[in-house]
Amino acid sequence: MDNSNIKSTFVSRSSTPIRLFVTAIVLMALWQAIVYFFDMPRYILPGPILVFSKLIDNHQLLFEHSLITITEIILGLFSGLLMGMLFALQMLLFKPVRRWLLPVLIASQAVPVFALAPILMLWFGYGMTSKVIMAALIIFFPVTTTCFDGLRHTPIGYLDLAHTMGANKWRQLWHIRLPAALPTLSSGIRVAVVVAPIGAVVGEWVGSAGGLGYLMLQSNARMQIADMFAALIILALFSVSLYYFTDQLLKRLIPWHREQAGH
Amino acid sequence: MTIAVSLNDVSLRYQGTEADTFSNLDLDLVAGQWTCLLGPSGCGKTSLLRLMAGLIDQQHHVSGAITCSDEQGLQNRIAYMAQQDLLLPWLNVIDNVCLKTRLTQGSVSPQVREKASQLLAQLNLSDINHKLPDQLSGGMRQRVALARTLMQDTPIVLMDEPFSALDAVNRYKLQNLAVEVLKNRTVLLITHDPQEALRLSDQLCLFSSEHKLLKLNKPDTAIPRPVDAQLGEFQQTLLAKMQGQHG
Numbered sequence: 193m194d195n196s197n198i199k200s201t202f203v204s205r206s207s208t209p210i211r212l213f214v215t216a217i218v219l220m221a222l223w224q225a226i227v228y229f230f231d232m233p234r235y236i237l238p239g240p241i242l243v244f245s246k247l248i249d250n251h252q253l254l255f256e257h258s259l260i261t262i263t264e265i266i267l268g269l270f271s272g273l274l275m276g277m278l279f280a281l282q283m284l285l286f287k288p289v290r291r292w293l294l295p296v297l298i299a300s301q302a303v304p305v306f307a308l309a310p311i312l313m314l315w316f317g318y319g320m321t322s323k324v325i326m327a328a329l330i331i332f333f334p335v336t337t338t339c340f341d342g343l344r345h346t347p348i349g350y351l352d353l354a355h356t357m358g359a360n361k362w363r364q365l366w367h368i369r370l371p372a373a374l375p376t377l378s379s380g381i382r383v384a385v386v387v388a389p390i391g392a393v394v395g396e397w398v399g400s401a402g403g404l405g406y407l408m409l410q411s412n413a414r415m416q417i418a419d420m421f422a423a424l425i426i427l428a429l430f431s432v433s434l435y436y437f438t439d440q441l442l443k444r445l446i447p448w449h450r451e452q453a454g455h
Numbered sequence: 456m457t458i459a460v461s462l463n464d465v466s467l468r469y470q471g472t473e474a475d476t477f478s479n480l481d482l483d484l485v486a487g488q489w490t491c492l493l494g495p496s497g498c499g500k501t502s503l504l505r506l507m508a509g510l511i512d513q514q515h516h517v518s519g520a521i522t523c524s525d526e527q528g529l530q531n532r533i534a535y536m537a538q539q540d541l542l543l544p545w546l547n548v549i550d551n552v553c554l555k556t557r558l559t560q561g562s563v564s565p566q567v568r569e570k571a572s573q574l575l576a577q578l579n580l581s582d583i584n585h586k587l588p589d590q591l592s593g594g595m596r597q598r599v600a601l602a603r604t605l606m607q608d609t610p611i612v613l614m615d616e617p618f619s620a621l622d623a624v625n626r627y628k629l630q631n632l633a634v635e636v637l638k639n640r641t642v643l644l645i646t647h648d649p650q651e652a653l654r655l656s657d658q659l660c661l662f663s664s665e666h667k668l669l670k671l672n673k674p675d676t677a678i679p680r681p682v683d684a685q686l687g688e689f690q691q692t693l694l695a696k697m698q699g700q701h702g
Contacts (some may be wrong), residue, residue: 356509448545
């Protein structure tokens with residue numbers, strides 16, 4: 193790597209947080225300007241300064257409700273990932289399961305998961321369980337399909353090689369098919385971490401006693417729109433951080449995917 | 456122990472097709488020698504190799520007999536080297552070389568790793584044990600694939616154009632290296648390159664467009680043969696013959 197390359201790499205890496213910071217400042221300045229010049233009432237659009245003051249004043253309340261939502265999202269993610277991967281494995285290993293369940297899985301997408309929220313409340317109550325199930329259900333399809341696709345499309349050369357080496361079905365699955373499926377599955381996981389918070393919050397909107405979705409509904413009903421925005425900002429920050437963390441983790445755990453894509 | 460392999464009256468027809476891919480083939484692989492099978496694309500030579508490697512599904516129509524001189528089956532006594540190196544991108548070099556142990560025993564012992572490390576050193580691949588395949592050049596990757604083949608320690612090696620993706624210099628070097636390290640093994644090499652076939656064959660066959668095997672002349676010297684005037688003459692004759700086959 194020559195000097196100019198080192199310099200450009202350094203500049204591009206160090207400038208990412210600066211770029212994000214500048215973009216955020218510009219957007220907030222624009223937001224404040226709209227509030228100021230159009231004289232927006234605070235029950236329609238509160239300014240960023242007011243929202244930030246609410247973030248500080250109500251930090252204890254926001255923290256408690258954030259913890260509930262974050263727990264729901266994380267638990268929903270883990271259960272959805274586990275269910276999706278197990279389902280995909282079953283479809284790969286047992287042909288009758290694939291023949292019977294794949295059409296059902298595809299047809300199930302005709303029913304919007306949001307429409308199931310009231311039923312889930314009825315069955316599992318207003319506690320955390322129904323929201324965890326909502327988050328898990330909403331990511332189940334992308335995880336299952338990407339995992340199944342990855343497992344089905346193992347390069348035939350790898351399987352031929354394993355066959356000539358005398359590997360049995362299970363060792364082929366563990367040492368060849370599963371690692372080969374990881375890059376495709378990682379795309380499903382990236383989608384999952386983006387949509388899981390939607391599932392949890394929608395669940396809270398339909399019926400709950402805590403969480404950021406619940407707080408947003410309560411604030412809306414009391415015309416405390418600045419509180420609502422504060423909850424929204426926390427939710428957005430958490431979703432973005434979760435995506436960034438997952439993306440970095442997957443890049444680290446599956447380094448060959450990046451290298452292959454770069455070729 | 457070296458093993459000879461005989462193919463007697465072997466035919467293959469893929470399910471759902473009317474015509475045989477090849478039919479009534481007879482071929483003897485001499486024990487401890489290199490047999491090269493030359494032929495144009497689509498003539499069925501790769502199918503023959505896959506059949507020997509046990510990679511053709513039961514649902515297809517196969518007839519004839521493939522027998523070994525020690526009267527045992529081919530299963531688990533074959534190493535397969537394909538056109539692509541087939542190195543697993545998630546395993547480092549040493550783990551790729553030890554792949555057979557991993558796939559048959561589940562884990563790799565330090566002794567096996569040590570043996571693999573020595574093999575890599577023998578192939579001039581020291582200090583890359585912990586690199587991932589994507590960090591290697593094409594020539595190095597194919598040498599690692601050769602090390603993996605050696606590590607399988609089988610008496611029969613089937614090679615499907617393993618040098619075709621390499622540049623001329625790397626191809627030449629790797630051909631010499633392969634002959635050196637695969638000494639005393641029964642090798643079947645499939646290629647569409649007449650020069651490669653003439654350099655590496657103790658026995659040379661042409662897969663004709665009528666899906667029949669024709670035995671061809673080659674120089675009487677030991678392999679790997681140098682690319683000299685004599686080889687050039689044989690190559691010229693061979694090309695004329697192949698041209699005739701193409702019509």
